[in-house]
Amino acid sequence: MSITSKNIHKHELLGLQARIIKSSDKGLKGVTGRIVDETKNTFKLMTLVGEKTLMKKGTVLAVKIKDEEINIDASKLTYRPEDRIKKARRRAVT
Amino acid sequence: MTRGRRGKRTKEMINIAGERIDILFDLAEEEARAHNLPRANRYVELARKIWMRYNVRIPARYRRRYCKHCHAYLLPSVSCRVRVSNGKIIYFCENCGDYLRMPLLREKKRDLR
Numbered sequence: 518m519s520i521t522s523k524n525i526h527k528h529e530l531l532g533l534q535a536r537i538i539k540s541s542d543k544g545l546k547g548v549t550g551r552i553v554d555e556t557k558n559t560f561k562l563m564t565l566v567g568e569k570t571l572m573k574k575g576t577v578l579a580v581k582i583k584d585e586e587i588n589i590d591a592s593k594l595t596y597r598p599e600d601r602i603k604k605a606r607r608r609a610v611t
Numbered sequence: 612m613t614r615g616r617r618g619k620r621t622k623e624m625i626n627i628a629g630e631r632i633d634i635l636f637d638l639a640e641e642e643a644r645a646h647n648l649p650r651a652n653r654y655v656e657l658a659r660k661i662w663m664r665y666n667v668r669i670p671a672r673y674r675r676r677y678c679k680h681c682h683a684y685l686l687p688s689v690s691c692r693v694r695v696s697n698g699k700i701i702y703f704c705e706n707c708g709d710y711l712r713m714p715l716l717r718e719k720k721r722d723l724r
Contacts, residue, residue, distance in 0.1 A: 519630065524623075529631040531654070532638050554653065599660040602624050602631075 522587045525580065526594060526605040530555060534581040535562060538588065541575035552580075555598045560591065577611070620665055628665040632658045636673055643686040651684040652706070681707035 520528045536549040548569060550562035560578075562569045573591040580587050593609035594601060639654035655677045662669055677684055678691075683706035685691040692703040698719060702711040 524627060527624075527627050529634040531657075532634060553650065555657075597660075598657055599664045602627050602661070602665065603620075 520582055522582070522585070522610060523607075525582065525587060525589065526607060526609040527602045530560070530580065535560075536579045536581075536586075537562075537571065537576060538579050539575070539577035540571060542571065545569065545571055545576075557597045558595060624665055625667060628661050628667045629670075631661055632667065632670070632673070635661075636676060639684045640676075640686065643684050643689055646689065648684070648690055648706070651686075651690075652682065655682055655684045675702070675711075675713065678702075678704040678707060678709070679711060680704065680709040683707065685711075 530552050531554070533552050534549065535552050537545050537547060540546050548562065548564055550564035550569065552560055553563045553568070554561035558573055559570050560573060560576075562571065573595050576591040578589045578591055580589055588611045590609050590611055594605055596604045635654045635658040639651040639658075642648075642654065643651040658673075659677075659682060661667070675685070681704060683690060683704060685702060685704065687693045690705050692705070694701045694703070695715070699712045699714050702713075703709075704711065
């Protein structure tokens, strides 16, 4: 079993390529980068111009897994990274 | 009425926890090789939180890859020094300045044979 669209909400998101589709911060829309850190309320993206911290609340990310893009509603993932395995629900994946 | 498996960790949780630990240690190695040690240490911290939360056994291959005192990622020549003396393998952690000593039991047994 590896990371798929079925278990991505419970799986490790660090190291994946992501694109911001929707954000409450309009300046972040369309930013692409690699997810390098995660806390309960934020993600950190490594972009070409440096690190960007984004709120999970109000953000939709398109995450790339094996040439397939999966949209994740990050506001449904507001748990500590280690708690996500237990608490995150599938509705986060759209 | 009992609530069945409520609160129990399922097979799926244990599997995902194991996979996430693998991913995090791979990322930590990548970062350490790029001399980005704070981030490598952060990945070890996240992996540790996962195995403590879900009571997953640490794979043996990772036991020499982090400092048991300060939980820093250990990459020989980058974040630690490795010496062998008195039948022990000794890691010196450059982050906290403490030592890890592991007996070379398997190698000793092989020599006795």
